[in-house]
Amino acid sequence: MEYETVIGLEVHVELNTKTKIFCSCSTAFGAKANTQICPVCAGLPGALPVLNRQVLTAAVRAGLALNCEIAERTRFDRKNYFYPDNPQNYQISQLYLPICKKGYMEFDTGEGRKKVRIHDIHMEEDAGKLYHDSEKGVSYADYNRAGVPLLEIVTEPDMRSGEEAVAFLEKLKSRLRYLGISDCRMQEGSMRADVNLSVRPAGSSEYGTRTEMKNLSSYTAVREAAAAETKRQIAILESGGSVMRETRRFDEKKKESTGMRGKEGAEDYRYFPEPDLKAVYIAKETTEKLRAQMPEFSEEKTERFCREYGLGAKDAALLCRERKMAELFEQTVSLGAEAKSVSNWLNGETLKLMAEREVADELRFTADRLYKLIKLIKDGIINNTTAKEVFENMYDDNTDPEKYVEEKGLAQSSDEDEIRELCMQVFNANPDAVSDYRNGKGRALGFLVGCVMKAGSGKVEPKTVTKVMKECLEKG
Ligand SMILES: [Zn+2]
Known part of the structure; x- marks a missing residue:
């Protein structure tokens, strides 16, 4: 029998606000354990949360970027569970009146255009972090992350392979980074995906029993987890068994998953409206104002770059992957540099050095520097080999190419x-x-x-x- 895989995603995205969602503690990454906590995020009795306005704005903007309906009235709910990384013994989240719902996102796959519906987007707080020292048999809790704002984006089960799930995540990442509300780095945990997966006979319209694989932290893991889980479920069905509804942990090294626990339903968490926070009303005008300020996203920008600057589709798409790069391109061209040269320097040497330095989004050099470098080559003052040396210095320290060439005596002679x-x-x-x-x-x-x-x-x-x-x- 032929089977079809059915995938829905729950994506947690950490917002890059300066302070936490319900208190004014810093969200800065890498601080000493438990130095960024207060009575609110440490869950002390009697401490009261206050919603961070930036979180609300970011959530509305994310909803608009994913074609969602924005709630006019939204409210928080209390999700009750005990876990040592959760000092309140409950998480403030949203269930009944999420901020955004009924959206969709479209993207290209190898097999054409794909549309994935968004069930809802809700705001919630992150938990702390536990460190286990197995030698000493001790566990440590760090609550610096407790209360860091998250958006959870829940899709409908509209994807049919791990590849499609990855394509969705890539597009989501691009949109949210263009909005500037999260850096969406899976490796660092600022974007994490739960994969809900079931299989069914090809052509069937009913869903099979699904399992949930938690906290996948790379595209490869999503792809491999989907493939392994599809295989596992088909084998169960082929041998006459039935798939159990459960949460599973995917081992990225062994490339297999193991059962963690039976899947909880919403009823297990005893959700109830959060009594410490009032409902929030969002004026239609506020939403419309934010809609009018949406950036030009990568797809539209790519098309425009092809049209306006005569670039090839591949070059344009590469330039528009990151907003900062696309903007640097346009600024440099507006100074008078030739579009093709600018594109070559950004897509060539720049991407190469970014990969080598492993600081993916920290472009330190400015448009006027790149313009000067290109002009030095065009005027025959330096050759391409020298230009690469000059560029590397410019990339690392935003050095002025003209000054550098002069100081180091790199200019070519036309005497x-x-x-x-x-x-x-x-x-x-x-x-x-x-x-x-x-x-x-x-x-x-x-x-x-x-x-x-x-x-x-x-x-x-x-x-x-x-x-x-x-x-x-x-x-x-
Ligand atoms: Zn706090």
């Missing part, structure tokens, strides 16, 4: 007398090549030019060298 001198030396050392050229072997010229470049330690301008050399040879 014809100096070049003529070098030509004579090279002719004397290579009489055979000279006579080859005179006997009509054009290739000898390239060799001789190369010798002059070498004699000038690469600091003579090649076009001038060719011009001067031809004159010398013709004059005899």
